[in-house]
Amino acid sequence: MDLVNQIRQATQELIYSKFQLRVDARDILVNETKPEFEGDYTVVLFSFVKILKKNPETLGNELGQLLTERYSHLFSGFNVIKGFLNLGIADKVLVDFLYEESGNKDFGRKNKTGKKVMVEYSSPNTNKPLHLGHLRNNFLGWSVASIYQANGYEIVKTCIANDRGIHICKSMIAWQMFANGATPESTGIKGDHFVGDYYVMFSNEYKKQMKDLVAEGMTEEEAEKEAPIMKAAQKMLVDWEAGDPTVIELWKKMNGWVYQGFDITYKRIGSDFDKIYYESQTYLLGKDLVEDGLRKNVFFKKEDGSVWIDLTSDGLDQKIVQRKDGTAVYITQDIGLIVNKYDEFHCDQSIYVVGDEQNYHFKVLKLIAQKLALPSSDGIYHLSYGMVELPSGRMKAREGTVVDADDLIDEMVRIAQTHTEELGKVQDFTASELTELYDTIGLGALKFYLLRVDPKKKMLFNPEESIDFHGFTGPFVQYTYARIKSILRKEELDANIQLSGKGLLPLEKGVIKLLARYPAMIEQACLEMNPSVIANYAFSLAKSFNSFYTEHSVSRAESEEKKLLRLHLCTLTARVLHSAMGILGIKVPDRM
């Protein structure tokens, strides 16, 4: 059990035995003592002061006295300031913890819960390459999945490819018009970029045609509808739905190019999926559920034949679930997919990693699922994340301010390379080792930058800041790890020496206390579905270690016992940094 909980429990027991007051251990507030006060952990007494009708100082002294007497193995001393009871932790407790866990490969990870969680993330459109926003999504989704895994859940990672619709038809039309049979192979362009280029060509041609029509006297609105290229795209969508062989063949070909491109990017950033759903195969799902909903009176039919759900009593509006012509709308397939996913995987919980512009959609989706009493509908959770903005504002495709994922990754890796070469510490690496290292550092910087912020909040992507390798960054943590590994390469643990567990120095103590918090951090990250908890923690730990390391020598420690203690400290710190960064999807190099 971690220290905070031990303190809670001890306090709870004492309050009961001394004052016959029953309090829930979870209601006892235990903080880390602020550095300006003496002590390690602080029990905040105000909430009991009122109930017990005692003055805070007296209560604090009574409790402190009893705690240090009855739990003398745990506490080394106490002081009371106002309503705060500051407790010192006995060095031996911390040393024992360190000694015990430094050999534990799974330190921080929880036992199996027997529960299964699905995480759906990434979910790209297949008409253009991935951009910066997708990266936040991918990193978040992957990391949240591994957070759940660390907390003992079985995980299923899924993705839905939006492979049909007007967007891909636009690329297809433009390809027919302008490509002269060009392919990614013939041009040497990565498949997703290749198809994306035709999407841009469509937009340009569309704009040109509209301009011409307006010049001929049409209004903007008319021109939008009448432009031949748009009509062609819409016709192609109809032909696609009708199963026109030529259209289907072209569609398969172009999607294939896109997937080839995506595969390269996914592999590079480490995104993987247990199951990929394709919208072309799911878009007709859910129709039977509409019937079901009508029978259950969850849905109702309007005079024109369209089917709706009334969510006004839930504070929302009426929402259409089937058009008057009987065709499904977008949300219908999502409802159908819920059932499909459950039938296949039987997950207790289903997390959708989707941007916050779809908050409304997911509110509606969950409500509908619950009203239809679909399996595990209470487990539906929309992990809503904020948009990534640039210093110039929001990314806008039409203004060409979209930051391309592949370009960005290349740039980060290139800078990692330049910087590494300048420092010249790994000149003995082979070419392939260097390539791997640059990837590790460049991607580490990028992932850390995007994951260090609370997912719920929109964030700013500042290109200059993102490539900084100092301060609150991935490379800073990686560097700390590499330094520790360097020490451990040179020193062996001598198991014959016993640790007495006395005389911990403040900087040693600081690191050990942080290490002891790791399990609680893993829990918190899971409860909040928030990788930034882990990123912040990893950075604090690295910083704390660096402070210790500049002050105290490991190899030339004051005594053999100190040396052993510090080697354990190095070992566990390295282990935790490795594990924490791993949860973020970031590798740590032995040398850099």
Add this chain to the structure above:
RNA sequence: GGCCUCGUAGUACAAUGGAUAGUACGCAAGUCUCCGGAACUUGAUAUCCCAGUUCGAUUCUGGGCGAGGCUACCA
């Protein structure tokens, strides 16, 4: 218009209702006979405004002001 987020140093981010609001970048000044200086130490600078609840509010409530998102028989 309605609904939902969000306003913390120059900038970007932290802070389960708890002590003198943390961290990084930037800025200023330092540290080295250093096991890896991509490091460490020190300093200046902030809770949008007004009320309320509370022993205590960045956090909760109400009202302003400001920013963003959603509000398709599109996906």
